[in-house]
Structure formats: structure tokens, C-alpha cells
Amino acid sequence: xxxxxxxxxxxxxxxxxxxxxxxxxxxxxxSGSSGGSGGDQRLKVAMAFPPAQAMxxxxxxxxxxxxxxxxxxxxxxxxxxxxxxxxxxxxxRDGDRAWEFTVRENAxxxxxxxxxxxxxxxxxxxxxxxxxxxxxxxxxxxTATAEGADTVRITTKDxxxxxxxxxxxxxxxxxxxxxxxxxxxxxxxxxxxxxxTLAEVNGAxxxxxxxxxxxxGGEAKAPGVDVKFVADGTARANxxxxxxxxxxEYVPISQASLLGDGLVHEFPSARTNGLSLNTExxxxxxxxxxxxxxxxxxxxxxxxxxxxGRADTAQGLLGPGVPWAADLRTAPTxxxxxxxxAEVRKTSEIVLATYTNRPELxxxxxxxxxxxxxxxxxxxxxxRDYAQMEADALAGKYDAxxxxxxxxxDTADPVSxxxxxxxxxxxxxxxxxxxxxxxxxxxxxxxxxxTEARHRAEMTAEAAILGSDALVPLVHERFVQGYxxxxxxxxxxxxMERTLITADTRVG
Numbered sequence: 001x002x003x004x005x006x007x008x009x010x011x012x013x014x015x016x017x018x019x020x021x022x023x024x025x026x027x028x029x030x031s032g033s034s035g036g037s038g039g040d041q042r043l044k045v046a047m048a049f050p051p052a053q054a055m056x057x058x059x060x061x062x063x064x065x066x067x068x069x070x071x072x073x074x075x076x077x078x079x080x081x082x083x084x085x086x087x088x089x090x091x092x093r094d095g096d097r098a099w100e101f102t103v104r105e106n107a108x109x110x111x112x113x114x115x116x117x118x119x120x121x122x123x124x125x126x127x128x129x130x131x132x133x134x135x136x137x138x139x140x141x142x143t144a145t146a147e148g149a150d151t152v153r154i155t156t157k158d159x160x161x162x163x164x165x166x167x168x169x170x171x172x173x174x175x176x177x178x179x180x181x182x183x184x185x186x187x188x189x190x191x192x193x194x195x196x197t198l199a200e201v202n203g204a205x206x207x208x209x210x211x212x213x214x215x216x217g218g219e220a221k222a223p224g225v226d227v228k229f230v231a232d233g234t235a236r237a238n239x240x241x242x243x244x245x246x247x248x249e250y251v252p253i254s255q256a257s258l259l260g261d262g263l264v265h266e267f268p269s270a271r272t273n274g275l276s277l278n279t280e281x282x283x284x285x286x287x288x289x290x291x292x293x294x295x296x297x298x299x300x301x302x303x304x305x306x307x308x309g310r311a312d313t314a315q316g317l318l319g320p321g322v323p324w325a326a327d328l329r330t331a332p333t334x335x336x337x338x339x340x341x342a343e344v345r346k347t348s349e350i351v352l353a354t355y356t357n358r359p360e361l362x363x364x365x366x367x368x369x370x371x372x373x374x375x376x377x378x379x380x381x382x383x384r385d386y387a388q389m390e391a392d393a394l395a396g397k398y399d400a401x402x403x404x405x406x407x408x409x410d411t412a413d414p415v416s417x418x419x420x421x422x423x424x425x426x427x428x429x430x431x432x433x434x435x436x437x438x439x440x441x442x443x444x445x446x447x448x449x450x451t452e453a454r455h456r457a458e459m460t461a462e463a464a465i466l467g468s469d470a471l472v473p474l475v476h477e478r479f480v481q482g483y484x485x486x487x488x489x490x491x492x493x494x495x496m497e498r499t500l501i502t503a504d505t506r507v508g
Contacts, residue, residue: 050204050229062170067500071173081412083164109176117146134171139419161449195503221506233359248482252359270321270408280432287336290469296375319476332466344376354402355386431470
């Protein structure tokens, strides 16, 4: 068990969104707000997660900005996870550690300034210097330099065969100079390049987006988007049912059958719901206690009882949404022998935490609590909105934390997830795991250029992580998004969760 002095101190992300009000000028966009221009053609969207970091591009809010088609990076990912041109028209590799990207000539920022190589360098440098570092950069270091007006040279500390995929991550979006005027907070509102401009954010309640009429990819088909942040899943489903919204993120399983097939769209995901155990302090610093918790979990009971069959039983860190994983999986290595129930009963009370934004998770927590108590643990639950919990979870203040994690979100390859969540320097390491064999296995996978070899190495790393029992996989989710397919077109059903609303999304 590593001691705490081996671990660099992590700083929690700021939770400032509840007080945020960000109006911006929209001289380059259509006018109006909720109820403004566009009338009933404006999209009405219910999002599950309110801003948690004041719309900073360096945390999970970046995904919200990407799902609302506000921000873009040099590349984008296709459905197979391959990098395709976005703000970069083309690129080429120059040796093991360097790449050259040619910036698109016809792109301008929403504030009217022109995209050029200097703007790309500014954004990538700011992301590299951010504290805490964006998860996608937790296993690499980027240095970007401009070579002329339209060429960016990016070098990495080590060979990084996934750099083009990495640059598609929303945390590496390119913003104009005006976004960085406030040294303490990066402001994407009105300073990005996407088909919609973030015009206003009303704290954790709502946001208004307007069409970016200068978008390089062609004008969006909807004049704007009116967003409500609705953490309660049943409320999102009811808003869809009553047509208060056109699109509802993450329809609760309990509501799916009530809404019917015309409003519910289920598809596979790369998301694994897991029980993160605090390996650094408390009851679960003991590997034998973690092993006892793992033996207590019945994944099938969760699939049948909570998810009503709309999920898959846990196979490992990587589930059916990562189709190559099953054939390459190997048995966990180095697992401790589980503590006997009598020993478990002698331990102090554990705090089991999860969040309300995904409506199944509180119910999962209740079932998991029952399963742990049957094994002999004494369990106290803490259930709140995610924005109120993230900092404490990252700081290791809970004994156990149930979270739903997209294993392909960062680079469309799980190596970034493995690095950010389970290595000593990982910026999203809720388990507080710091184990040299895990770090070595993840580093080995990250260095491999050959796709099949890297996948095999990633499964070796998975075996080492599972062997530590730092995370107990619970279920592999399937996504359920809500919209009326007779009147809403162009909603993106993306297993990697990067996109939802696009330039093609419209009513009618």
C-alpha cells in the first residue's frame, strides 16, 4: 500500500456555477433569447448536469459545451473513434514526438476575430498550464508553437500516437484571445467557433444559445437553443412528455417504458458504473476490505432490479461499448484475499456517496448498501447533486463513491481514462490509487503506436487495476436519450457523449 507522501496534491475544481451569470454581446450571431427570434423553431433542451466549473473548458463543463455545439478543437471523432478534420484541415506526423497541423482558412471566432495558428497555440498552452490539468492531458505534456499563420507544430514529451484523437477532446477546444482576458477564469461565451454561441448562462438553471451565422461549416438549421439544466430525471422525462422540451438528456430507466418507443432512443455506450473505493485512507485502505466489498456486489441484481434489463452485467472496466475489450480481457492480477465477515463487522462505519443527476445511481446506492451490509459493513449514504460532491470526491473524503464513467470520453481510447482515474498523477483519481505496477502498465500502453498492441497492453493494465480492487465495476450502461422522432431531426446519438445538438439538429 503506497504512503500518502508519494502522491502529488490534487486541487479540486472550482464549483462556481451556481452564481454565474454570463451575458455576452452577439454581434456576429442572431439576436434574441428564450422566446426571441426563431419562435417555435428554437430548440428546447433539458440537460442533466448544470455547470459545475462556471463553464470552464478544463472540466466536465467542456463536455456540455461540446454537446451543445458551442466549442470545437483541431479535430473531431467519427463514430469509430478515428480523428477527422475540424479546425485543422490536415495534419502529418514528424518523427515520434512531433506533429504539424494546418489550420482551416475559413474559420472565424464568434466574436469576429480570425482563427489562426497563434490562437491555437494560445488555447493549447493555456490548457497545458491549467490547474488542475484537464483529464485528457493527465498522461502527456504538449508544447505548441506557430510556424507561420496557418501551421501549428505540436511536440509531446513522449511519443503520443493518439495525439490527433486527443486534440478532439472538448477540454482542448480553441478559443479567441478575449476568452483569456480574466486571468482567473477562461470564458468561452462568445469566443468559440461552433455553430451555436453561448449567449447567456443563468447559474445552474438555464442557458441561451444563438446561431452563429459565420460558422465555417454552414449555418445551423435551428435559430437558437434554449437550455434548461434539470438534475431530476423524472422532471426531464415529464418535460419531454408535455413537450416543454424537444430533447431530454439521459431519460431515466424508470421513465423509458412510460414514454414509449417514439420518445425513447436506446443505444450502447462506453460507460461503466463503478464503485470507487478509497485506497488511501479509512476502511478501504486495507486491500482485504476492498476485496470483501467486491465479493459483496451482485451485478445481475442491479441490472434486473434497477435497470430493468437496460444495462449489461459488469465484465471489467471496459464493457460492450468497447467492442474489442472482451476478446482481449485477462484475469485480474494480484488480488488480496477477502476479509471474513467477522473481520468486516469490526470496522468503522463507511460513507457511501453518489449523485442525483443520473437518476438510477441513488437506487444503485441503496442496493449496493444492502449488499455491503449483508457482508458485514456498516454503511452511511450521502446523495447530492454532482456539483456539490465533485471536489470532495476528488479529495478522497468518501470511503466509497458510485459514479458513471465514460471510458472513451477523453481520447476515444481508454488509455487516457486509465491514466486519469488510476495512476499516481491522475487528475480524476477518486480511488486515490497510487500503485507502481498500474502506472507502469498504463505508461506501456500509452507508448504503443500499433492499435492492437496498445489494446492488449490496456487490458493488461485493466487486469492490474481490477486486481487492486480500487474500483468494483457494477454495470455497463446503455444510453437512453429522449426526443420525438416525428418532429425533431438531427439529434446525435453518440456513444462517446461528445455530441448531442449539432448544426443539423432542428424542429420540423
